Amino acid sequence: MSSPKLLEVRNLRVEFPTRRGTLVAVDDVSLDISAGEVLGVVGESGAGKSMTGAAIIGLLEPPGRIAAGEIRLEGRRIDNLPYHEMRKIRGRQIGAIFQDPLTSLNPLYRVGDQLVETIQTHLPLNQAQARARAVKLLEDVGIPSASERINAYPHQFSGGMRQRVVIALALAAEPKLIIADEPTTALDVSIQAQIIQLLKRLCREHGTAVMLVTHDMGVIAETADRVAVMYAGRIAEIGPVQDVIKRPHHPYTVGLMGAIPAMGHKVERLTQIDGSMPRLNAIPKGCAFNPRCPKAFDKCFRDRPEPMPAGTSQAACWLVQEPAHV
Amino acid sequence: MMLPTARVIEFWRNASDSDIFWSFKRSKLVMLSALIVVVFFIGAFGAPWLAPHNPFDLASLELSDAFKPPFWVEGGEAKYILGTDDQGRDLLSTIMYGSRISLVVGFMSVVFAMTLGIGLGLVAGYLGGAADSLIMRIADVQLSFPAILIALLVDGVTRGILGEARHSDFAEAVLVVAIGLSYWVQYARTVRGSVLVEKNKEYVQAARVIGLSGPLIAIRHVLPNVLGPVLVIATINLALAIITEATLSFLGVGLPPTEPSLGTLIRIGNDFLFSGEWWITIFPGIVLAALVLSVNLLGDWLRDALNPKLR
Amino acid sequence: MIAFIIRRLVQAALVMLAVAFIAFAMFNFVGDPVAIMAGQDLPAEQRIELRKSLGLDDPTPVRFARFVGNAVQGKFGLSYRTAEPVGKMIVERLPATLELSVMAMIVALAVGIPMGVFSGLYPQHWLSRAMMTVSLIGISLPTFLIGILLILIFAVMLGWLPSFGRGDVIRIGGWSTGLLSVSGWKAIILPAITLGLFQMTLIMRLVRSEMLEVLRTDYIKFARARGLSNRAVHFGHALKNTLVPVITITGLQLGSIIAFAIITETVFSWPGVGLLFLQSVQAVDIPVMAAYLVAIGLLFVLINLIVDILYFVVDPRLRSQSAKAGAK
Numbered sequence: 001m002s003s004p005k006l007l008e009v010r011n012l013r014v015e016f017p018t019r020r021g022t023l024v025a026v027d028d029v030s031l032d033i034s035a036g037e038v039l040g041v042v043g044e045s046g047a048g049k050s051m052t053g054a055a056i057i058g059l060l061e062p063p064g065r066i067a068a069g070e071i072r073l074e075g076r077r078i079d080n081l082p083y084h085e086m087r088k089i090r091g092r093q094i095g096a097i098f099q100d101p102l103t104s105l106n107p108l109y110r111v112g113d114q115l116v117e118t119i120q121t122h123l124p125l126n127q128a129q130a131r132a133r134a135v136k137l138l139e140d141v142g143i144p145s146a147s148e149r150i151n152a153y154p155h156q157f158s159g160g161m162r163q164r165v166v167i168a169l170a171l172a173a174e175p176k177l178i179i180a181d182e183p184t185t186a187l188d189v190s191i192q193a194q195i196i197q198l199l200k201r202l203c204r205e206h207g208t209a210v211m212l213v214t215h216d217m218g219v220i221a222e223t224a225d226r227v228a229v230m231y232a233g234r235i236a237e238i239g240p241v242q243d244v245i246k247r248p249h250h251p252y253t254v255g256l257m258g259a260i261p262a263m264g265h266k267v268e269r270l271t272q273i274d275g276s277m278p279r280l281n282a283i284p285k286g287c288a289f290n291p292r293c294p295k296a297f298d299k300c301f302r303d304r305p306e307p308m309p310a311g312t313s314q315a316a317c318w319l320v321q322e323p324a325h326v
Numbered sequence: 327m328m329l330p331t332a333r334v335i336e337f338w339r340n341a342s343d344s345d346i347f348w349s350f351k352r353s354k355l356v357m358l359s360a361l362i363v364v365v366f367f368i369g370a371f372g373a374p375w376l377a378p379h380n381p382f383d384l385a386s387l388e389l390s391d392a393f394k395p396p397f398w399v400e401g402g403e404a405k406y407i408l409g410t411d412d413q414g415r416d417l418l419s420t421i422m423y424g425s426r427i428s429l430v431v432g433f434m435s436v437v438f439a440m441t442l443g444i445g446l447g448l449v450a451g452y453l454g455g456a457a458d459s460l461i462m463r464i465a466d467v468q469l470s471f472p473a474i475l476i477a478l479l480v481d482g483v484t485r486g487i488l489g490e491a492r493h494s495d496f497a498e499a500v501l502v503v504a505i506g507l508s509y510w511v512q513y514a515r516t517v518r519g520s521v522l523v524e525k526n527k528e529y530v531q532a533a534r535v536i537g538l539s540g541p542l543i544a545i546r547h548v549l550p551n552v553l554g555p556v557l558v559i560a561t562i563n564l565a566l567a568i569i570t571e572a573t574l575s576f577l578g579v580g581l582p583p584t585e586p587s588l589g590t591l592i593r594i595g596n597d598f599l600f601s602g603e604w605w606i607t608i609f610p611g612i613v614l615a616a617l618v619l620s621v622n623l624l625g626d627w628l629r630d631a632l633n634p635k636l637r
Numbered sequence: 638m639i640a641f642i643i644r645r646l647v648q649a650a651l652v653m654l655a656v657a658f659i660a661f662a663m664f665n666f667v668g669d670p671v672a673i674m675a676g677q678d679l680p681a682e683q684r685i686e687l688r689k690s691l692g693l694d695d696p697t698p699v700r701f702a703r704f705v706g707n708a709v710q711g712k713f714g715l716s717y718r719t720a721e722p723v724g725k726m727i728v729e730r731l732p733a734t735l736e737l738s739v740m741a742m743i744v745a746l747a748v749g750i751p752m753g754v755f756s757g758l759y760p761q762h763w764l765s766r767a768m769m770t771v772s773l774i775g776i777s778l779p780t781f782l783i784g785i786l787l788i789l790i791f792a793v794m795l796g797w798l799p800s801f802g803r804g805d806v807i808r809i810g811g812w813s814t815g816l817l818s819v820s821g822w823k824a825i826i827l828p829a830i831t832l833g834l835f836q837m838t839l840i841m842r843l844v845r846s847e848m849l850e851v852l853r854t855d856y857i858k859f860a861r862a863r864g865l866s867n868r869a870v871h872f873g874h875a876l877k878n879t880l881v882p883v884i885t886i887t888g889l890q891l892g893s894i895i896a897f898a899i900i901t902e903t904v905f906s907w908p909g910v911g912l913l914f915l916q917s918v919q920a921v922d923i924p925v926m927a928a929y930l931v932a933i934g935l936l937f938v939l940i941n942l943i944v945d946i947l948y949f950v951v952d953p954r955l956r957s958q959s960a961k962a963g964a965k
Contacts, residue, residue: 106860
């Protein structure tokens with residue numbers, strides 16, 4: 001906690017007003033990312049992980065809005081910036097990679113034009129310099145014969161190649177942080193590992209921090225320095241990745257770990273968590289996990305646990321305070 | 327089998343709970359449209375009893391009463407609320423009778439187009455093969471020409487076949503055929519599409535196995551499934567058919583001045599626009615516009631309510 | 638690309654043949670041309686003579702072939718009504734209709750696209766809501782009513798603009814244009830607005846819904862995430878993708894504008910082919926009706942062809958698809 005934080009999120013709350021009442025998609029989430037660090041964010045779909053990412057980059061889809069909390073980038077508050085100020089941060093300071101490379105690129109523009117446009121938006125380069133940089137970026141992400149492919153249209157690339165282009169676009173203006181929202185989910189399994197490795201290598205080389213949003217615990221284990229486990233819009237547990245994997249404190253994390261097939265171990269069957277995550281309009285009182293928790297006791301149904309120190313991690317679970325119930 | 331009355335009650339109970347009813351009550355605009363349409367229907371079909379004068383009773387017409395302005399304009403009389411036309415007919419009564427003609431022609435053309443379209447759609451979808459491609463090619467070609475052009479052609483051709491005198495005797499029937507022939511394609515396409523989908527479903531297969539004949543299956547089992555979308559098309563087409571009839575009558579190839587529809591009235595009034603008798607055109611115009619707008623709004627709403635995906 | 642165009646050309650030729658057959662059928666099965674041309678009092682022998690000289694007794698396929706042959710050369714015989722050559726009548730009046738239609742389309746695009754873009758970008762703005770309401774009225778009102786309303790306001794009440802005719806017309810070669818005189822420009826304003834209004838509302842609604850659709854796509858979200866300016870996102874990325882379907886609709890609508898010109902030309906006594914066609918329908922002047930049908934059919938087919946090719950130029954995905962298809 002001593003090194004200066006690149007990104008600080010404090011008590012973030014994201015709400016969606018709907019006809020049938022307000023939904024809280026992200027509730028009281030706090031997390032930090034240091035420079036060059038990879039933070040994994042895991043959780044089921046609807047746990048609020050993508051929303052957290054979208055809130056940080058200032059691209060929540062209306063009517064979604066930040067209802068409370070603060071987001072600071074290098075100490076400067078960015079969640080309340082006007083649109084044109086935030087725009088200068090997007091791409092320049094915080095880049096983004098989305099789930100589906102097939103739809104992230106505009107089909108009517110050559111990839112080179114999309115790169116040059118991004119570079120010239122943020123960096124004081126002329127057309128030729130921007131183009132040279134674009135070729136360099138495409139080479140960096142491993143696109144063969146980049147100087148020719150720069151004139152191709154997105155549909156002329158395969159899915160994996162397109163995601164490489166997307167990564168090149170995200171890195172085009174050397175941002176300090178990249179929010180990668182399920183960057184490999186839409187890809188073929190055989191390509192997923194390549195893309196993750198590429199992302200990891202490039203970010204290490206450029207000293208870029210990554211917020212890696214995924215539901216794949218395996219990817220996190222391999223890539224992240226720290227991990228935040230989200231459940232029903234809240235952080236269940238956050239800490240160094242090895243500690244969380246080896247010594248999970250929150251019963252939900254325990255369940256998640258049980259669902260990863262461990263290499264080299266002969267496991268008869270993977271454990272699974274019974275039930276499903278509550279809908280956002282029906283989050284139970286107390287701990288949101290209480291209906292599925294095998295160890296829930298009376299306090300869990302009454303009071304909501306805040307994240308509290310548990311070893312090197314923090315976990316939002318009353319068991320941390322009252323180990324008697326374990 | 328439920329009794330018919332029980333079914334009606336059940337239908338209304340379901341309907342009043344449903345989203346359709348809810349969305350109906352929610353939108354003031356839709357309710358206003360429905361109100362206009364209802365008032366219009368009452369005015370049009372109640373014309374013989376409600377209209378202050380009978381514009382077709384030639385004995386009661388006085389040429390000295392021609393071109394009377396509406397009663398609130400100087401020279402107007404309370405007897406003729408909206409004034410009179412060039413032959414001294416009371417404009418309000420003529421509009422009421424004219425609306426009836428417009429509505430009847432509109433309805434009949436929709437029914438004609440619907441019958442033709444559903445029939446051809448069922449045949450195309452059920453038989454497939456050469457019949458299907460022939461019907462659908464014709465539909466494609468026709469769809470690339472605007473309906474008004476087709477209607478004008480049909481009108482010209484029937485005029486040629488029937489001769490001028492008999493053509494005006496059959497003016498309404500000719501209009502129905504002309505308009506109907508220009509709007510059948512959409513029904514045929516919708517029905518054919520549904521038939522192709524339904525044809526391979528198990529209940530149709532089962533009906534075939536127990537030995538029902540093809541046409542019977544098509545009518546008994548497939549048809550009920552396509553009625554929803556067909557009704558939506560029909561509502562929107564009603565507005566189009568009324569516009570087309572009015573346009574044809576305005577162009578002088580529709581209903582004759584002795585039997586004026588709204589379009590004919592506007593045509594008559596158009597000749598007197600420059601001499602200051604604006605009311606002969608404007609009042610039928612307003613009625614036509616309000617009617618078409620209301621039917622369109624109702625059609626839009628019905629489409630959205632029946633198919634939330636289209637929203 | 639070439640294979641694609643050839644395929645389209647063949648389809649176009651087939652459609653034209655079908656249209657020609659309908660025109661031919663009208664000629665042959667509606668009314669008796671001899672009776673119409675010669676009147677009722679012609680003696681029977683001369684009647685038979687005339688039938689022979691017109692070739693009416695030949696077998697149907699022969700007559701159809703002859704009809705198509707003549708039609709290709711623009712020969713549709715003489716008008717029953719005015720006894721002028723039909724081809725010449727149409728050619729003389731075509732410029733008026735084409736000028737009116739193109740002006741109407743320009744009005745529709747120039748007003749419809751910006752309105753659609755605005756209401757797509759700011760769907761909640763009061764101006765967008767107002768535009769949507771007005772456009773519903775524009776779609777619902779019959780064309781002739783709009784024309785009459787415009788005449789009432791701008792010609793009768795205000796007296797600013799003429800309500801009929803083309804104004805002064807200048808002939809350049811075979812083309813007569815009204816766009817080179819002040820009175821010509823004044824005369825075209827009201828008809829062009831009347832004719833264009835429906836298309837304008839259509840284009841506005843289309844652009845709006847396409848814009849809303851495109852703005853929801855991932856590549857727009859990603860373009861924002863790259864920090865592009867609003868202008869680049871809206872007018873570069875979103876608008877270009879919006880315009881692909883607009884091109885198709887515009888092309889197809891140009892065809893129906895020319896056909897809808899019948900109504901506008903009647904309201905404004907505009908001396909174009911539409912008015913000619915209407916007069917022919919009223920007088921059962923079959924040769925003119927047939928010629929008009931063929932001419933409009935040809936225009937439609939040509940426009941469709943051009944739209945297909947344009948589509949091809951705008952959308953790179955189609956280009957590569959057909960390249961693949963061609964390679965097979």
